Amino acid sequence: MKTKTKTKIIVLDDDPTGSQTVHSCLLLTRWDVETLKIALTDDSSPLFFVLTNTRGFSREKAANVTREVCVNVKSALSSLAAAALNDDDDDTNKINININPILVSRSDSTLRGHYPVETDIIAEELGPFDAHFLIPAFFPFRITRNGTHYCVVVSKNKEEEEEEEKKLIPCHETEFAKDSVFGYSTAYLPDYVTEKTRGGITPDQVEHFRLNEVQGNCTDRLLSLKDNVCCIVDCEEQSDLDQFAKQLNEALVATPLRPKKFLFRSGASILTSLAMLPPQPIPAEHMGQYVKDRRPGVILVGSHVKKTTLQLNELLKVNNIVGLEVDVKRIQRKEESDAMLQELVARIKKIHDEGKHPVIYTSRTELTSFVTHKERLQFGEQVSNFLMEIVKNLPLTLGFLISKGGITSNDVLSNGLELKMSRVLGQILPGCSVIKCPRDHTRYPDMPVVIFPGNVGNEFGLVTTFQRLSSL
Template sequence: MQPKIIVLDDDPTGSQTVHSCLLLTRWDVDTLRLGLADESPIFFVLTNTRALTPTQADAVTREVCRNLKQAIALEGLQDFLIVSRSDSTLRGHYPVETDAIAEVLGPFDAHFLTPAFFEGGRFTRDSVHYLVINGVPTPVHETEFARDSVFAYHHSYLPDYVEEKTQGRIAAEQVERFLLADVRAGVAARLLALSGNTCGVVDAETQDDLNRFAADVLAAASQGKRFLFRSAASLLTALANLPPQPVAPADMATYVRDGKPGAIIVGSHVKKTTEQLEVLLQAPGVVPVEVDVAKLLPDSPMSRDVLLANLLHQVHAAHTAGQTPVVFTSRQELTFADAQTRLDFGMAVSRLLMDIVRGLPADVGFLISKGGITSNDTLSDGLALTSARLLGQILPGVSVVRTPPDHPQFPNLPVVLFPGNVGDRTAVAQAYQRLSQAS
């Protein structure tokens, strides 16, 4: 029997390789039971912990796991796998989240780092994790992501990454390495021998590699082994083993409401997003609406209310003219005294963007949200969803969900969840063009 795959997702983009399942933005026991009882083999709990401090991430993860324990007991569920889904470029609260999960839902025989995400050009070879940039495989510690102001790290060799992040609690030489030759030959016997929450890192260059690894994992789990995963999205494809999505990526315009123009919200600040924004703004039918975030600083002469009113006026004017407003945060990098001040300012920017989402025209045809944290806030705050049904992907690694038919403001609205670090320069423009075919 297929175990239920329970994914605690630290932003809402980890569902980017599966379809037809539930994304939950709340984690009370009753909401978690919806996911456990759903017919799909997989569901996601959107914890948004990547936007939180380590202490907050620990508290949220423990709360989810305590409620899960109750929900699992009430549903009488025997077989399940827990995945802590995080970023394929190694940013996020590791080992904070896996430690919390292990304490509440453990013990586990092992936890595995499986950061490969093929749709985004991320693979692992000889325990070194790579990101393909302009066709060149680049060790991730040499990319902008390793210099993240909150989640910086210095190693692409995963055993060294584990030692760095656990501050030496797990030494590099203690990490079990599952190399490509091992995975392709089969690792079932090795999996059965693991115990004591051993840390393992897994090579994968193709989806077939993870399919093979997942088959061995499921076989070992059926014999009573308990495993935890710190994973990017591609392992989820292998574990869930779903058929093709119901509506093809090129035909997603069929979900657009009444063929109306949409709206696009861009919060992500990574270089890739800025390049994609430049291409998008050259597309026909879009209108730029820039949010000057410096106007949210405490010493700004403009009040927040005036700023919001000005932005919503531009959004509605574009929509009335049959065009799609692209609301984007200004691209200049502001500097802050410390990481907490930066996080707090990021939340203030997000609250403004969510006020814009709530103020969108009632008959907007579709919504594209660019950036992981922005997308999470769009679902849980801007649209105030408890759950959403995942339709599938519009581009590789880019999911589309739909609001429920009884949503009080935007029923049956297709919403694109576009990670900050996915796609080439033209990707956001492509997603827009696919949806605006109906406009």
């Protein structure tokens, strides 16, 4: 009997958008040991995602969920290892698989999320690690240059409208840095780390891998890392991370007697480099073929960031689109909430029966009357629960569903559609994944669902996605 070591990238994703650069992998909305064992032994992809949704939780709940996932991952790995060790089959041609995990804490490319809470918990349960790498890059929208993380804003050249101008804005100068829960004051990553760790890690303790090292050779430096040191990585194009990932893999196998262990806190782009996947099976512009009989679909918009509102306004101008606004203020009062739910479900059915596409969107102004962050998060859960009741009452002849917003999309998959796991088909736009409901789903077998992050795409992103699925 032979033993083969297989690397498996395990991604704990704080919302369901981290798969926005990969395909063919599993997304888990449950993380019991048996489900994790299925994902660990899945041969269709070198990685899988556990959708923890912790960005929508309080710090305490995020820590508890992360720990629960890590404990179960450890148990699943131990169970698989024990099964291989205790296999009495003497077949010399049989190969037992030993799984070498790479842990990734995937979070927002605009630096929002529970850092360092989640990486600390992962290190406690699945470490020790030699280093944890902060790599929030998501190309072409977010890059890291000279240690500072930037949002890339593309605009039309005023003199030549056909051409585009790219402007780099430090992330701390954007709306994302003003987030009422995850706000921050600097996009210079060594200082960001110090701010988020409350001085636990000082700027001079952060290892900075500069672009010339990333593009060149830094394997020796990687081999010297120890004691879970925090590292930041300059990168401006996917090829930068491809080269860096190659060196990471070399470092991981360079010392077999004491292999290096690295943890990643990242955006989506490093996953592309680590996984090294071929092109997705069906190109983005042809994904309408996943829609059965060209049936009408539904677009659900929960995100309230400025970019989402611009995209929504353009979508509402399209023929056969009918907008339905959810007044979030009414959700706070149960009688009004119940009445609004009944009204919306009835209107959605009528619009669908007419062959049109309802767009359900929350009112565009974020409420700011909450005294504490906890109150704000609790109200967010209340709004999400209302939207999920809508999803649970959508027409059974639905052709597709577009979910706009990271936390909204996570709730759609785990609560609204009650998916235990699903598989990523690929991206319909850069950064926008399409998953498919399982064939045995009780309501929507094989229905495509678009996971559309709130801060991704230009103003026509929703329009293009809708047109590709509706074959217009």
